Amino acid sequence: MNDITLCEYQLLELKQFIRKRGIREEDVVIEILDHFACKVEELMNSNIHLPFERAIQIAHQSFGKSGFRPMIVNYEKHIQKMMWQIFKNECKKVVLSPKILFLIAYVISLYPLLQIGSKYLHGNWLFDAELIGFGLVVLVTLLYSAVIFFKTKDGFQLFNFNTNKNLLWQKQVMSIPKIPLIAVIVGISLGNKLGNPDLYFFLLCCFSVLTLIRSLAIYQTYLKMEEQFSTNKFA
Amino acid sequence: MGKEKIIKGSLSVLILQLLQNNRVMYGYEITKAVKEANKGKMQLSEADLYPTLHKLESEGRIETESLLINGRVRRYYKLTQQGNKASIDPLAIVKEAIRSL
Incomplete structure (x- = not known):
């Protein structure tokens, strides 16, 4: 039979x-x-x-x-957990990558140089070069974050379960351009109040690098999730 | 706390053992095997099984592979290296069973 x-x-x-x-x-x-x-x-x-x-x-x-309800609830939890796990791993990978390590080292070394420069090299080309260095770090990292933002802006909707948890990831992506903007505004007012523009430049630089690390990790999470979904799904 | 709760708590251990013995299994196959292993001692619904499978997957102990069978996609589960280790270590099995309770 x-x-x-x-x-x-x-x-x-x-x-x-x-x-x-x-x-x-x-x-x-x-x-x-x-x-x-x-x-x-x-x-x-x-x-x-x-x-x-x-x-x-x-x-x-x-x-x-x-x-079927418990299955969908559990599945959402599983996906969120997986995304956070990937995000954490990607953060570690990004921080330990040679380019980012170099950038961190560069930013850290710039601050003491800037302080020395402001004391002894005022008006000197070297001092201007240091300031340009800071500016470049901020500009490049923010531009790079903006590119990542536009790449992932609609991406997380792929994993859309119409739940608040997924909106959280959408918000993470949407915050990429907002956070540095807020930092610049707060930083300018804080820097003026503290009367220490060197510290302000330094903090802004650190913040830009952190934003870049976060943006890269979000982007890598998105790529990994996309890969995971495409291998699990049949056309 | 009944016997059923204890058995449910050790479901992940049971799944790891099943995959250790059978290498690759799909969801329905696992449900049937778990039910058979318990000889009807616990009422296991399908909704109980998949959360455990997903949990094991997010912990990196099992991985999935999808194949097209009889016109539909079938997801096969198999042990990862980490899962393999856990399923052959008896102490880890007991710990896992207690932890999951």
Whole structure:
């Protein structure tokens, strides 16, 4: 006797059944569909007179009182946890990358040089070069962050589950250009109050580098997530 | 606290052991195997299994591979190196069971 295998039309019907119960995320639909189809096939094989529609009802009951809902809730948690884990790892990788280490070392060494320069080299070309160095670090890091912002701006919508948790990532991306802007405004007023423009320049530089590290890590997280989703999904 | 709660708490350990023995398994296969292993002692719904699988995946103990079977995508679960280590270390199994409670 041949085992019953669901046809394309029946699978489509199961898919619609799952979607009607509020499961829109394709990855979860895929996971539930195979499990659901296996259960329906098993029921129909154990009782060949069992109608397809009745088998669907029985198979759905096996998911418990809340149906598919716990699965989608858990899946969202799983994805968020995965994103944070990737983000943390990427932050570490970015900080330890030679280019960023060099940039950090450059910024740290600039501050004492700037203080010496402001004492002894005022009006000297070397002092101007140091100031330009600071300016360049800020400009380049902010420009680079802006590029990343535009690349990832709509990206996280790919992993859209219509939940607040996902909006959190969207907000993370949207904050990329806002944070440095706020820092510049606060920094200028603080620098004026403190009467120490060197410190202000230095802090602004540090902040720019931190923004860059954060932006790069967000971008890498986005790329990793995209890769993860594309390997898990079939066209 | 009933026996059922203890068995549910050790579900991840059970899954790791199943994957250690069978190498690669898909969701429905695992559910059936877990139910068989418990001989109906606990009422395990499908909704209980997948959270545990996802948890193990986010912890890096298992990984997935998707294949097209009978016109639908089937996700296969297998142990990672880290998961492999955990499933053969008996002390880790006991610790994991207690921790998950």
